[in-house]
Each structure stands twice: as C-alpha cells, then as structure tokens.
Amino acid sequence: MTVKSRLLEILEKQKGETLSGEKLAEELHCTRAAIWKAVKSLREEGYKIEAGQNKGYMLAKANDRLSVEAIRPFLLSPEVYIGVYQEVDSTNRAAKAVAVNGEAGHGSFVLAGSQSAGRGRRGRSFYSPQDAGIYLSVILEPKGSIQESLLLTAEAAVAVYKAVKKVTGISLDIKWVNDLYHNSRKVCGILTEAVTDFESGNIEFAVVGIGLNLFEASDGYPDALQGIAGGIYESREAAAGLDRSRLAAEIVNTLLEETKELKLPDEYIQHNMVPGREICISDGNSICRAKALEICPDGRLKVQEEDGTVSILSYGEVSIIM
Template sequence: MTVKSRLLEILEKEKGETLSGEKLAEELHCTRAAIWKAVKSLREEGYMIEAGPNKGYMLVKANDRLSVEAIRPFLSFPEVYIKVYQEVDSTNRAAKAAAVTGEAGHGSFVLAGCQTEGRGRRGRSFYSPQDAGIYLSVILEPKGSLQESLLLTAEAAVAVYRAVKKITGVELDIKWVNDLYHNGKKVCGILTEAVTDFESGNIEFAVVGIGLNIFEAADGYPDSLKGIAGGIYENREAAGELDRSRLAAEIVNALLEETRELRLPQEYIEHNLVPGREICISDGDKIRRVKALEICPDGRLKVEEADGSLSVLSYGEVSIII
C-alpha cells in the first residue's frame, strides 16, 4: 500500500479531526515531505483536505468522495476485492468481468461515482449522475437454482432497506419485484444477473446491481423520469454530511448477511407496497389490470385476474393504480 493510500485511510477514519503532519510521518514511516506530496496528490483528485501552519491536516466532514480506503473500515468482511471508479460504463459489467476472470469472488464489489451506461431491467438504462447516488454491484456465489435467483433480488431490497434505515433513519417502501420507493417516488432499482451451469441449472455466480438515488442532481432528472424518480433526500444540502462510503459498506454488509441462505425475508412482505392493491402488469406489449393478493414464499406474486382466476407471476412491470 502506498503512502497516499495509507494516509487517505487514516484521514477517512479520523474525518473532521486535525492530525499532526509529524505524527502522520511517524506512523507511516516516511518524511513530512512525503506526507505533503501525498496530500497534494489527494487534493488534485478532489479530496477536501485542510491544512495550516503548526496545525496538521484534516479531511473535512463534507468530503464525500468514494474510495476503497473510505469503505473498507466499515465492512464486516473487509478482505474482499473492491474496485471504485469515479466513472464507469456499468458496475454490473465491470463486476461480471472481474468474476469471470477469477479476479473477484463472493462478497467482492464494484462501486462508481457515476455510470455512463447504467443498466436497468429489460434493457432499460438507469440514470446515474455524478456523486448523487450509490451505484454498486456485488458478486455472490449462492447455492441455488436460476429459479431461486428471484429471492436474491428480494434479499437485496431488504438489505438496502435495512442499511438506509440504519444510516439515515429513513424507512423506504419496497415494490415487487425490484424497486424501493420514498414519498411515492422510486429511489432504488435492483438488477440481478446470474451465470448458471448449463447442465445442473445451478447458479455459478450472480451479480446484484443496486442503483440508489441519494438526492436529485443539480441538473434534475431527465423528462422521462420527472415525477417518477426521487431521492432519499431532496437535494445535496438536505443530505448534509451523509457518508456514502459508509452507506455503501452497510448495504454490502446487510446483503452478505441476508444471502447466507436463499429465502424470502419477512421484511420484504411487511414493507411491500403491492399486495392488496389494484395494479397494472406490463409484460412485453401486453398490459392487464389485476388485483395483487400476496407474495409467495418463492418471491413470486399471486394475483387475481379480471375474470376471477388466479395467476402467479415471476416477473413483470408493475404500476400501482391509485
């Protein structure tokens, strides 16, 4: 680990505290000139580090730049592959590439400040503006079949719910099958992609992509998302000193704990918006109105059709009728 990386780790742990340059040099077994050089380089990368004569260095609390050094101290399973990009085309794509080559295994993850080609379900794009959210893809090696992968999405939704509540105090609503809402607007989408063994049908590994909007970016949402998308907070100022690195780590912690076994979490049912509502189901070019009855133990949705018959859905675009 370089002096710069080790220094950043210390500054992140003591964010908001002034640390003596002399003591930092002693701890890192380097010269004060090396500390200054590392600070200069970090500032050029966008880290807000204050310094003054005879005062030392301080990473300001408002600094919210994502980094491995900022995330790893909060992980329950710190010895995993972590890759942080300030910009990437798709975290799911990058995570899958790392998993296929064997570079990254279970619990490893890729995180980005923004995505240029963020992916949603059914080939849609996921709007991922710079530093306004958490764009995260986690590699999992669950023991189960492709059919059971629906449970991974449910467990991921609960992991996000728990982490957001723990760090921010905000309780999100879950919408079958893969979205989370706040104040009636979508704030999180989940895309689970599984690679399976052709003969056995078992999952070799899965990549769970999570796009979580922290607040609305300064440029606002595209016209297609206005009135639909939202954030946990209204804007950057309302988010205050929220630490995205810590929130991202807590999401990973919760996801790895939740997916120790494939099952439907009770919270997925308790906090779900869909059961008991009249909904529209979009499946390809077909749209039909049904009544959502309950979420089955395997994560599928039982509905009552217009003719009174019952159906069980594994997927489909759901719109709640108000």
C-alpha cells in the same frame, strides 16, 4: 499499499480531526516531504484536505469522495476485492468482468460515483448522475438454481431497506419485484444477473446491481423520469450529513448477511406496497389490470385478473393504479 493510500485511510478514519504531519510521517515510516506530496496528490483528485502552518492536516467532514480507503473500515469482511470508480459505464459489467477472470469472489463489489451506461431491467438504462446516488454491484456465490434467483432480488431489496433505515433513519417501501420507493417516488432499482452452470442449472455466481438515488442532481431528472424518480433526501443540502461510504458498506454487509441462504425475508412482505392494491401488469407483449393478492413464499406475486382468473407472476412490470 502506497504512502498516499495509507495516508488517506488514516485521514478517513479520523475525518474532521487535525493530524500532525510529523506524527503521520512517523506512523507511515516516511518523510514529512512524502506526506506533503501525498496530500498534494489527494487534493488534485478532489479530496478536501485542510492544512495550516504548525497545525497538520485534516480531511474535511464534508468530504464525501468515494474511495476504497473510505469504505473498507466499515466492512465486516474488509479483505474482499473492492473496485471504486469515479465513473464507469456499468458497475454490473465491471463486476462481472472481475468475477469471470477470477480476480474477485463472493462479497467483492464495484462502486461508482456515476455510470455512463447504467443498466436496469428489460434492457432499460438507469440514470446515474455524478455523486447523486450509490451505484453498486456485489458479487455473490449463492447455493441454488436459476429458478431461485428471484429470491436474491428480494433479499437485496430488504438489505437496502435495512441499511438505509440504520444509517439515515428513513423507511422505504418495497415494490415487487425489484424497486424501493420513498414518498411515492422510485428511489432504488435492483438488477440481478446470474451466471449458471449449463448442465446442473445451478448458479455459479450472481451480480446484484443496486442503484440508489440519494437526491435529485442539479440538472434534474430526464423528462421520462419526471414525477417517477426521486431521492431519499429532498436535496443535496438535506443529505449533507450523510456518509456515502458508510451507507454503501452497510448495504454490502447487510446483503451478505441476508443471502447466507436463499429465502424470502419476512421484511420483504411486511414492507411491500403491492399486495392488496389494484395494479397494471406489463410483460412486454400485453398489458392487463389485476388485483395483487399476496407475495408467495418463493417471491412470486399472486394476482387476480379482472375476469376472476388467479395467476402467479414470476416477472413483469407492475405499476400501482392510484
């Protein structure tokens, strides 16, 4: 670990506190000139580090730049691979790459400040503006078949629900199959991609991609998302006290706990906004109206169509009829 990385870790752990340059040099076994050089480099990368003559250095509490050093202290399994980018095309794509080449295993993850080609379900793009959300992909090695992968998405939704509730106090609504809502607006989408063994049908590894909107970016949402997308906070100012690194780490911690076994969490049913509602179902080829009856134990959705037919959905685009 370099002097810069070790210094950033210390500054992150004691964010808002002034630390003596002399003591930092002693702790890191380097010269004060090396500390100054590391501070200068971190400032050039965008870190808000204040300094005063004979006062030392302080990482401003308002600093919310994502880094490995900022996230690792909050993790329950800090030894995992962590990839942090200020921008990447897709965190799912980056996570799959390091999983395939053996660089990263279970519990490892990729996090980005923005995505240039974020991906949603059914080939859609996921709008990922700079520093307005958490764009995260976690590598998992669950014990189960591809048929059970739907449960991973349900467990991921519950993990986001619990983490957001714990860190912010905000309660979200879960929408079958892979979205979370706040104040009737979509604030989170989940994309689970599994790599399976062709012969056994078992999952070799899965990548769970989570895109969580914290607030609306300064240039707003694209026209196609107007009235649909939202954030868990009304504005950047309202989110000023949020530590993104802590929230991201809490999502990972909770996801690893939830996925120790493939099962449908009780919270997925308790906080689901779909059962009992009139819905519109689109499977890409047709659209029909139905009433959502219940979430089945395997995560599928039981519905009653207009002609009285009862069917069970494994996938499909569901919208609630207001």
